[in-house]
Amino acid sequence: MAPTLPSSDQASDQDNWDNGRLARKRQLLIEIVLRNRLTALVVDGDTTCRVLEQLLLRSYGVQTQGVDNGRDAVALIASGVKFDLIIIDMILPVLNGLEATRQIRDMGVHCKMLGVTICSGESERQAFLAAGVDVFIEKPLDPEHLVPILRELDGQ
Amino acid sequence: MAASSTDPTQQLNDYIRTMHDQGILDDNFDQLLALRREQNPRFINELISMFTNDAEAYIAEITNALSLIEVNFSTIISKLHQLKGSTSGIGGHRMYQACCELRVAADDGDKDRCDELFLRVKEEFNTLKQCLDSISQMRSNIISNGTRSRRRRPL
Numbered sequence: 001m002a003p004t005l006p007s008s009d010q011a012s013d014q015d016n017w018d019n020g021r022l023a024r025k026r027q028l029l030i031e032i033v034l035r036n037r038l039t040a041l042v043v044d045g046d047t048t049c050r051v052l053e054q055l056l057l058r059s060y061g062v063q064t065q066g067v068d069n070g071r072d073a074v075a076l077i078a079s080g081v082k083f084d085l086i087i088i089d090m091i092l093p094v095l096n097g098l099e100a101t102r103q104i105r106d107m108g109v110h111c112k113m114l115g116v117t118i119c120s121g122e123s124e125r126q127a128f129l130a131a132g133v134d135v136f137i138e139k140p141l142d143p144e145h146l147v148p149i150l151r152e153l154d155g156q
Numbered sequence: 157m158a159a160s161s162t163d164p165t166q167q168l169n170d171y172i173r174t175m176h177d178q179g180i181l182d183d184n185f186d187q188l189l190a191l192r193r194e195q196n197p198r199f200i201n202e203l204i205s206m207f208t209n210d211a212e213a214y215i216a217e218i219t220n221a222l223s224l225i226e227v228n229f230s231t232i233i234s235k236l237h238q239l240k241g242s243t244s245g246i247g248g249h250r251m252y253q254a255c256c257e258l259r260v261a262a263d264d265g266d267k268d269r270c271d272e273l274f275l276r277v278k279e280e281f282n283t284l285k286q287c288l289d290s291i292s293q294m295r296s297n298i299i300s301n302g303t304r305s306r307r308r309r310p311l
Contacts, residue, residue, distance in 0.1 A: 045238055046241045047206055048210055048245055048246060049245050051203065052191075052203070052245045089241070093234075118240045118241045139241050140184055140244050140245040143187075
């Protein structure tokens, strides 16, 4: 079914709802001011997801780096680069997110790791937590989940 | 004084609201709009273009995987995972739902069901693409004309 155009009638209540909905979204993007410079690594095989997650983090002032597979994530961490937060998808090319997480933890990395994935069940959640992520959330990454984590990392 | 329906920003707002009403877009698209960058007003258009290009590539790969004599369900599941993720991120609600249904069929290894549901994924992608292309065009016109609503922030 092709998208249809709106009618010419305008509903002021609906306009208020639209503006309210967007205003709430925008408010969540400005309600946190970080005192410290935080850094984050985003590991996602999909470009759109990776860019979106990095944009969201940057909107809070977090410096970000992105890689598109688990092997490169492990190699980057092994090279000595440190991050305050790693956001990692479960399903990744080359080296999957579960194994990449295990290898990163085996290196003695204790930073906050946030496991994200799409449409998962309880078994996937438990597996990701067992691999070493601290928090598990369903995609897409949203301010409601991210803001408390950033506040914690910032010592607020 | 209420903004007229010929106001480009109001037209864009109305269009997006209609896409919500039809289930084509969801709140995740609103989150994208809230990430609007003043420094690069075209970034949403760039993101839409990125999503569309990647989605077309995933769909092509799924098409190939389904066309094999021995269907490669592993590839289908892998590419579907990425397609679902980006679709969810862009806020493509109906397309996302179609992808979830296809995922079930792929997990079951049911080729006939995969073929049927993949058709729906492609239909919903075409619908979503039309919607996003329209939004991109409207936003480009607003940005080019420097049109700003005094009562509403431009999308």
